[in-house]
Amino acid sequence: MTEPSPGLTSGAVARRLGVAPTTLRSWDRRYGIGPAAHQSGRHRRWSPGDIAVLQEMCRLTASGVPPAEAARAARAGAVPAAPAAGEAPARPADHGPALGDVRRELRGLGRAAVRLDSAAMDELLDSAIARHGLVTAWEEVLAPALHAVGRKWETSEDRYVEVEHLLSWHVSTALRRVGSTGRAEPPGAGTRPVLLACVPHEQHTLPLEALAAGLAELGVPTLMFGAAVPPEALDQAVRRTGPAAVALWAQARSTADHPLARHVADTSWGVRGARSRTAVLLAGPGWAGRTPGPGMLRPTGLREALSLLRGLCVAARDGEGDATASRGS
Template sequence: MPQRPRQTPPRQTPQQHQPPAAALSTGAVARHLGVSPTTLRSWERRYAIGPAHREAGRHRRWTAPDIARLELMCRLTADGVPPAEAARAALGGTSPTRRAEAPQTPGGPSALPLGAVRPECRGLSRAAVRLDAPTVADLLEEALAEHGLVTAWEQVIAPTLHAVGRKWASAGERYVEVEHLLSWQVSAAFHRIRPVPEPPRTPPVLLACVPGEQHSLPIEALAAALGQRGVPARMFGAALPAEALHDAVRRTGPRAVVLWAQSRATADPALARSVAAIEWGLRGARSHSALLLAGPGWSPGPPAPRTERLYGLRSGLAVIESLAPPRAATGAAGAGPFAYGS
């Protein structure tokens, strides 16, 4: 009887060409690590620390070994290792230095004390700790675009700034550079926001820090938010001398004056009373500005006449927008400055 020819079994597709079932998307990995998807793409572009498996025309898929390399890179950069060196170590090109080996959980001893916050805060804090200014700028732009200025300030930017401050206060002179870099990038992000064109002949809101006060980011956020709403604002920034503030109020007849004081040491109740008392216009038709005291430096006591406290960006915007429409104080030469009616 003739024998049947042996059948050759079908060739199996090598497993290495098939994406593992447990592979995760970039967004899922970013949430797992507490960084932004933008950061992962930046690391892949700059340091080639991307997923080992790529399939043409499809999204990136990250396997468990890929994620382990990213976790190591996060630990190293959080401990102060430059990103390029951390990427080489994570990829197996070099051995991590002793300084960067310690933590076995994401974050490490240099991580900021954030607590329960949005994932964007963790990505922003990691970038700030490793002094990665381009990534900090990207994350800030992404947060502002996705959440809007007010929510981004309340839920992403301010919590990260507070964490930097707590870390700096508990670590002696360390991390001051992190605070300065993050503050500069936040300020730059606010300055890139283009305000809506001002309505003609509308009195502005003056914003300034009291003399001696250098912390201006909260009122920079307020100035940017007012600009987005079309409310004219004049921002004078940190440590405005008292006489210059008085002159600015008299010259502009503002709708309101916002004075920021970060600490009790800089808050000056006498200055607040003098600003609230400034008036202008013809005799018998004098006008005043509303004085709004902002910041934790002011005492919680009852405010003086024509004075109100602001307790946050969102509520502060509501207070300013609720002010009665100002009226003009006119003189012999024609229309003079507009003022908030007393």
């Protein structure tokens, strides 16, 4: 005789559906959306039928149905028929290695964003970063979720703007949490930071925030100047700080400012006879289509950008000069 499936824990169900465990407890307490069977003193376990009800509840609330009404509809029609006698019960969808599939985490994060479920978004973002590491989490979960929400907004006549704004805020907050636990020392005597800035007219800062978080994990000091930095301000920041490198982000070709990048790469500082220059990373899809000039590098993604910047900082720290020193010889 086949043993009945033990079902899934609340944590596993929450990760699968993109719902905070506190949301599950609230739905159970308020609307009766909980495990059909619960043994006292044991962890709650969700059967395939229980999960089907939850899935319908999530679908309805995400479409704007009030929770109480969604719960009544979900309980009335979403529970599948029980397996026939002797038939093996349905196998949980996230059984085995598939539980850690980043695609499932991506879908869960998207559902949580559409529901405006802040607690679930925080939990899913922190879980993805802890499980996969910052680079993989950014490339496979965070950035795709942001792109998907952006596409949904663009194709829905300006609906879901609030979803994009809320998700962006929570992604930014999660990245700053990573940065705050990194081992980077503040820029000071003997250290040359990496300067991070968006080109003028560029408002997309999240990729730069991911870069800052990754550099913090590597122990590399940074100075984040954020969105739409005016050329004059960028020039002064470079001259005042003498950075090991400057990363300029451009999301679109319409914002990529090649003359500005050339100016930064040509900027020098220091006493006569010992002038220094900095390498410039052309970060973002806006720079595509042109061959980088002398003193410029164009990484293909976050992982390569982190590797290049770390190498430049090590060279500066060890007195080997920067990547552009040989240009003037």
